[in-house]
Amino acid sequence: MKYMFNSTKMFFLFFLFFSTLISISSNSWLGCWMGLEINLLSFIPLISKSNNLLNSEASLKYFLTQSIASINFLFSILLMFMFNNFLTNYLFMMLINSSLLMKMGSTPFHFWFPNVMEGLSWFNCFILMIFSWQKISPIILLSYFMNMMFIMFMMILNSIIGSLGSFNQLSLRKLLAFSSINNIGRMLVALMLKLNTWMIYLIIYSFLNFILMFMFKIMNMFTLNQIYSNKNSNFMKYFIMFNLLSLSGLPPFLGFLPKWLIINLMIDNNLIMTSFILIMMSLVNMYFYIRITYTYFMFNFFEIKFYSTQFDHLTLISIFTFISLLGLMLIPMLIH
Numbered sequence: 001m002k003y004m005f006n007s008t009k010m011f012f013l014f015f016l017f018f019s020t021l022i023s024i025s026s027n028s029w030l031g032c033w034m035g036l037e038i039n040l041l042s043f044i045p046l047i048s049k050s051n052n053l054l055n056s057e058a059s060l061k062y063f064l065t066q067s068i069a070s071i072n073f074l075f076s077i078l079l080m081f082m083f084n085n086f087l088t089n090y091l092f093m094m095l096i097n098s099s100l101l102m103k104m105g106s107t108p109f110h111f112w113f114p115n116v117m118e119g120l121s122w123f124n125c126f127i128l129m130i131f132s133w134q135k136i137s138p139i140i141l142l143s144y145f146m147n148m149m150f151i152m153f154m155m156i157l158n159s160i161i162g163s164l165g166s167f168n169q170l171s172l173r174k175l176l177a178f179s180s181i182n183n184i185g186r187m188l189v190a191l192m193l194k195l196n197t198w199m200i201y202l203i204i205y206s207f208l209n210f211i212l213m214f215m216f217k218i219m220n221m222f223t224l225n226q227i228y229s230n231k232n233s234n235f236m237k238y239f240i241m242f243n244l245l246s247l248s249g250l251p252p253f254l255g256f257l258p259k260w261l262i263i264n265l266m267i268d269n270n271l272i273m274t275s276f277i278l279i280m281m282s283l284v285n286m287y288f289y290i291r292i293t294y295t296y297f298m299f300n301f302f303e304i305k306f307y308s309t310q311f312d313h314l315t316l317i318s319i320f321t322f323i324s325l326l327g328l329m330l331i332p333m334l335i336h
Contacts, residue, residue: 008045015042016127023137029077032141033070036103039137040066047124058119062128065112066103073099093147097154103138105177106154106184107161114165114177122217125173129180129209136202143191151188156274158185159281166288170224172216176209179247182285185278186262193265201258208247208255211320215240228296235314239321241293246324248289249282254327 019042023035040063048059076095083092098109105113117125129135142151162182169175183205190198219236221227227240246253251260259282266275 012042012045016046020137024140032137033074033077035137036070036073036141040070043127046127047120054119055121058116061112061119062116065109065116069099069102069109072102090147093145094150096145097142097147097150100138100142101154104135104184105181106188107157107181110161110181113181114174117173117177118171120173122173122213125176126210126213129176129206139187139191142188143195146192148192151192152274155185155188156277158182158188159278163281163284166285172222172224172227175224176212179285180209182281185281186259189266189271189274189278190262193269197258197261197265200261204254204258205247208243208324211243211317211324212247214320215243215317224292227292235318237296239317241296242321243324244289244293246327248286250286250290252325252327254324257327 015038019035019038021035022038023032026032026035044059044063047055047062049055073096076092076099080089080092080096102109117128120128158181162178162180162185165178165181166175169178183201187198187201190201216222242253246255249255249259263275263279266272266278
């Protein structure tokens with residue numbers, strides 16, 4: 001609630017949203033760069049806290065990486081205008097794409113992303129995630145000037161690194177960060193082939209991430225051990241299980257719907273081998289989420305006596321989880 005009634009936070013949040021509109025509506029690359037810089041400078045005060053070393057460290061890492069990406073972006077644009085021929089434009093296209101991929105936390109520029117996520121609150125994590133407002137402008141700018149072969153290779157790399165990086169992660173924020181990296185690959189495919197599918201993917205996964213982060217926020221959970229050792233009610237156990245499986249893309253749930261649309265779109269465009277790689281990496285990612293829910297339900301853990309979760313949002317969580325289960329009805333409606 002402090003974000004709602006703090007005028008300073010509201011001021012920077014306004015500029016955070018306004019800067020994205022500047023970037024995606026600009027007629028020049030310089031205007032796009034200015035919008036990205038305003039976005040960076042408005043997000044830093046939101047995540048930095050003087051009394052929290054983790055927040056300060058995360059804000060410093062975020063500032064350095066985003067500044068390097070902005071410098072590369074501006075430098076590539078200037079060089080492209082100076083040396084205007086086919087060969088150099090192909091090279092500068094890859095440089096511009098690399099700068100935008102670095103801004104959104106894509107592989108192989110993803111090393112800053114999980115570390116920054118670890119030092120943020122759940123509210124700031126949602127803003128920073130790929131499926132929320134902070135990464136919309138780099139993705140849309142990438143669609144304006146895209147090297148297809150380069151983006152296809154990055155898409156496959158994102159799926160592999162995001163799936164394999166989820167293993168042996170005890171932090172929930174790092175787990176969601178690698179899940180975000182995994183889904184960047186499908187976002188790039190949807191952006192490359194059909195914009196409407198990309199918008200559906202963005203909306204659904206923003207909603208699924210919001211449900212999980214909202215639950216972890218009100219339950220004050222940051223690690224897997226806190227989930228295992230906390231004796232919640234049976235309703236909360238099922239809510240956590242349903243939303244984790246929905247985020248993994250298990251077929252009955254709503255999270256399967258955008259993945260099914262992406263697979264159908266890739267098969268229609270004869271990207272059979274690429275879709276096979278994405279499906280295999282989705283199964284690896286799904287295995288990790290199923291292992292979490294299986295361990296949560298089937299094993300006994302020590303209960304932490306001094307750790308308690310007090311929450312009064314059971315009705316709201318029930319509504320969100322019910323919407324997540326609507327994939328049972330939406331998928332047959334789309335097929336027919």
